[in-house]
Amino acid sequence: METATLQPLAAALPPSPSLNHRILTATTVPHFKQIHAQILRSGLDISAPFLSRLLALPLASSPSSLDYALSVLLHSPSPDFRLANRALRALSSATDPRWTLVAYGRLRRAGLALDRFSFPTVLRAAARSGCYNEALQLFDEMKSSGVIPDRVILATILSACARTRNLTSGGAVHSYIVESNLSIDAHLQSALISLYSSCGSMDTAQRLYDDTSPKNLVASTAMVFGYAKLGKIAVARSIFDQMTDKDLVCWSAMISGYAESDQPNEALKLFNEMHLLGVKPDQITMLSVISACANMGARDQAKWVHIFVDKNGFHQILSIRNALIDMYSKCGSLVDARTIFDETAFKDVITWTSMITGFAMHGNGRSALAVFDHMISEGVKPNGVTFISLLYACSHAGLVDEGRRIFESMIQDYRLEPKHEHYGCMVDLLGRARLLQEALEFIESMPFAPNVVVWGSLLGACRIHGDVKLGELVARRLLELDPNHDGAYVLLSNIYAKASRWEDVREVRNLMKNKGVIKEAGFSWIELNGHVHEFMMRDKCHPRSNEIYGKLDEVVKELELVGYSPDTATVLVDLQEEEKREAILLHSEKLALSLGLIDSKKGSSIHIAKNIRVCNDCHTFMKLASKVFEREIVLRDRTRFHHYKDGVCSCGDFW
DNA sequence: CTAGGGTTAG
Numbered sequence: 171m172e173t174a175t176l177q178p179l180a181a182a183l184p185p186s187p188s189l190n191h192r193i194l195t196a197t198t199v200p201h202f203k204q205i206h207a208q209i210l211r212s213g214l215d216i217s218a219p220f221l222s223r224l225l226a227l228p229l230a231s232s233p234s235s236l237d238y239a240l241s242v243l244l245h246s247p248s249p250d251f252r253l254a255n256r257a258l259r260a261l262s263s264a265t266d267p268r269w270t271l272v273a274y275g276r277l278r279r280a281g282l283a284l285d286r287f288s289f290p291t292v293l294r295a296a297a298r299s300g301c302y303n304e305a306l307q308l309f310d311e312m313k314s315s316g317v318i319p320d321r322v323i324l325a326t327i328l329s330a331c332a333r334t335r336n337l338t339s340g341g342a343v344h345s346y347i348v349e350s351n352l353s354i355d356a357h358l359q360s361a362l363i364s365l366y367s368s369c370g371s372m373d374t375a376q377r378l379y380d381d382t383s384p385k386n387l388v389a390s391t392a393m394v395f396g397y398a399k400l401g402k403i404a405v406a407r408s409i410f411d412q413m414t415d416k417d418l419v420c421w422s423a424m425i426s427g428y429a430e431s432d433q434p435n436e437a438l439k440l441f442n443e444m445h446l447l448g449v450k451p452d453q454i455t456m457l458s459v460i461s462a463c464a465n466m467g468a469r470d471q472a473k474w475v476h477i478f479v480d481k482n483g484f485h486q487i488l489s490i491r492n493a494l495i496d497m498y499s500k501c502g503s504l505v506d507a508r509t510i511f512d513e514t515a516f517k518d519v520i521t522w523t524s525m526i527t528g529f530a531m532h533g534n535g536r537s538a539l540a541v542f543d544h545m546i547s548e549g550v551k552p553n554g555v556t557f558i559s560l561l562y563a564c565s566h567a568g569l570v571d572e573g574r575r576i577f578e579s580m581i582q583d584y585r586l587e588p589k590h591e592h593y594g595c596m597v598d599l600l601g602r603a604r605l606l607q608e609a610l611e612f613i614e615s616m617p618f619a620p621n622v623v624v625w626g627s628l629l630g631a632c633r634i635h636g637d638v639k640l641g642e643l644v645a646r647r648l649l650e651l652d653p654n655h656d657g658a659y660v661l662l663s664n665i666y667a668k669a670s671r672w673e674d675v676r677e678v679r680n681l682m683k684n685k686g687v688i689k690e691a692g693f694s695w696i697e698l699n700g701h702v703h704e705f706m707m708r709d710k711c712h713p714r715s716n717e718i719y720g721k722l723d724e725v726v727k728e729l730e731l732v733g734y735s736p737d738t739a740t741v742l743v744d745l746q747e748e749e750k751r752e753a754i755l756l757h758s759e760k761l762a763l764s765l766g767l768i769d770s771k772k773g774s775s776i777h778i779a780k781n782i783r784v785c786n787d788c789h790t791f792m793k794l795a796s797k798v799f800e801r802e803i804v805l806r807d808r809t810r811f812h813h814y815k816d817g818v819c820s821c822g823d824f825w
Numbered sequence: 826c827t828a829g830g831g832t833t834a835g
Contacts, residue, residue: 290826322827329828360828367829391829422830457831464832493832523833558834591835623835 189214193223199238206242221246240273244280258291270295271304286317293326302330306339319346321358328361332368340365360388367396387413391420398427418449426458432781434466435702456484457493464497467779467806470700472501492520499528502777502804502811517545519553527559532811533820535567554586561595565602566810566821573599594623601631602824606640622652629661633668634824641665656687694758694780698769705758705765714765721764726755729794737787754787759805763792767799775802783807783825793817 189208196202202224209220224239258270258277274284274292284292289312296305309327312319319327324347331340344362347354354362359382366375379385379393390413397406410416410424421444428437441459444451451459456479463472476494484490491514498507511517511525522545529538542560545552557580564573577596580586593616600609609628613620625648632641645662648655659682666674682689695704703712712718726734738750759780766776784792784807796803797817805812813820 294827320827325827332828357828362828364829386828388829393829395830417829419830424830426830452830454831461832489832491832496833520833525833527833553833555834562834594835 193220240276267295267299297326297330302334305330325357325361328365332365335369337369363389364392367392372396391423395423401431403431422455429458429462434462437462453487460493460497464500467501468697469501472497492524495524523556530559530563533566535563535569538563558591565599570603590621594627597627604635633661633664636668638669654687656689692782694762696762696766696778705761707758708756718764721768734794757788759788772800777804779806793819
């Protein structure tokens with residue numbers, strides 16, 4: 171600790187008015203330094219008002235002035251808890267909460283401990299700036315220093331646990347509350363409900379919620395959020411519908427719930443409803459809406475949302491711009507994505523990664539790598555997600571050596587630890603390039619046990635290259651990990667079908683039936699004139715169904731003239747050949763295409779999206795249709811875009 | 826004072 175530079179008795183004297191006035195009107199660091207010198211000469215200890223003012227100014231946000239403020243504090247005659255607390259409070263209310271944490275770190279290193287008044291301030295700052303682990307650490311420190319946490323602290327710390335999905339710590343806090351016989355008020359109850367619903371423990375959350383009366387807005391929102399996260403969107407909706415006073419936060423929770431449960435259409439519908447009721451969205455709502463648009467891949471809707479964003483002043487917010495880049499990529503408009511990207515002056519790691527992902531999705535591996543190089547030259551540090559996108563870009567473009575190099579570089583140059591997803595991408599990359607043995611060895615060299623994603627990548631590669639033997643082995647491993655993995659059964663039977671091993675196909679199918687494993691239902695949608703039309707397989711729900719089926723017949727006949735013949739090999743159901751033919755011709759994307767052909771002209775492009783991967787037959791069908799009907803067909807499947815033009819697909823038939 | 830909703834990948 172530094173020695174005091176002033177006489178302690180000086181603290182008792184009132185500050186001189188002129189000095190006080192100078193403190194209150196100071197606006198720059200040099201100004202403060204002058205005053206500080208004067209204070210030191212005068213022998214008065216007025217560090218507290220001095221610091222309050224200094225720390226309350228926006229200039230305290232810069233590291234150098236923060237540094238100065240802290241040194242004043244630490245060198246003041248009596249750097250005590252109260253002063254430290256005042257400084258921290260001033261700092262936390264005026265600036266980025268992170269500075270409060272920085273300040274706290276410096277105070278600690280200088281030997282100053284926090285008192286019971288400082289803990290809430292720093293804890294809140296930690297929670298607000300997303301430093302949840304630090305918040306938990308502070309909570310432990312606080313308890314061991316004998317300070318009794320009050321409701322405010324407990325609610326804050328529960329929120330930190332909820333956000334980090336840390337049920338262990340959160341549960342401990344809950345026990346602590348029960349053991350210390352603290353009465354649980356509405357605020358704490360909501361915090362607890364939020365903890366359990368964030369962690370997916372809906373039974374516990376529901377029990378606590380049932381005990382609540384009347385139901386409060388915050389607790390109900392937490393319930394909506396929790397059920398939506400688990401995919402129980404109908405339950406979430408019924409709670410939402412029962413809420414009488416809805417505010418922006420609960421609208422947003424419900425909208426993002428739909429957006430993330432693959433119901434982007436519902437998300438947008440709800441957004442419209444909210445809009446009509448006059449509830450003004452904020453940036454968080456807009457992020458969900460943009461993300462819903464992205465998942466839907468609806469270009470007209472996307473344009474509308476973009477205009478809405480511009481009109482309502484959200485367009486300068488970086489996270490919004492990032493979401494827009496992603497949205498346009500996923501809607502098939504790489505050009506628009508690129509424009510926003512180029513017009514974004516300050517780019518963070520998400521901006522760059524979104525652009526890389528955009529190129530990757532469209533199979534443009536070289537551009538993805540170029541964006542990465544640019545990012546590095548701009549000094550932006552890539553994260554784990556960036557590398558997933560890069561590997562994925564290499565994989566879809568067949569850039570094997572580049573992929574290997576990037577994987578190594580991730581570890582060596584960027585000191586990032588590859589996770590399951592990264593290994594999965596590498597396996598995919600090697601597998602696609604027919605390096606199946608190397609892919610298997612790669613899996614065996616992993617430092618941790620491979621999961622279903624990693625095995626699934628290899629199984630997919632076995633399907634592409636028709637490796638029955640390895641496919642069987644991999645499927646077995648995969649089913650050991652997850653006996654109900656629908657993808658494993660489907661891929662395995664596809665592998666058998668490709669090898670014409672019908673007995674085995676039947677066996678896999680029976681196994682699925684006995685276990686009750688259901689293949690995810692495929693559906694497609696197409697946007698025409700701002701309207702989204704959805705199709706299931708064999709769907710006759712569309713009002714123009716007759717017209718669509720008539721068109722489909724016509725299309726099939728024309729394609730058969732140029733050599734198309736339905737590839738029934740992958741039909742899993744045991745049917746007569748004629749029925750198989752019918753089944754495959756009624757796949758949802760073919761229905762969507764038929765409608766698209768009716769409502770578009772030669773030379774235009776047709777955009778279709780699908781929730782699962784496109785089948786072999788539909789892929790061939792689209793290629794031929796693009797040539798015969800002179801349309802560019804853009805099909806987005808679960809992971810990537812296929813651009814069909816003049817009978818060729820951009821994916822090079824590996825997908 | 827404190828509690829509820831968010832962007833890149835999988």
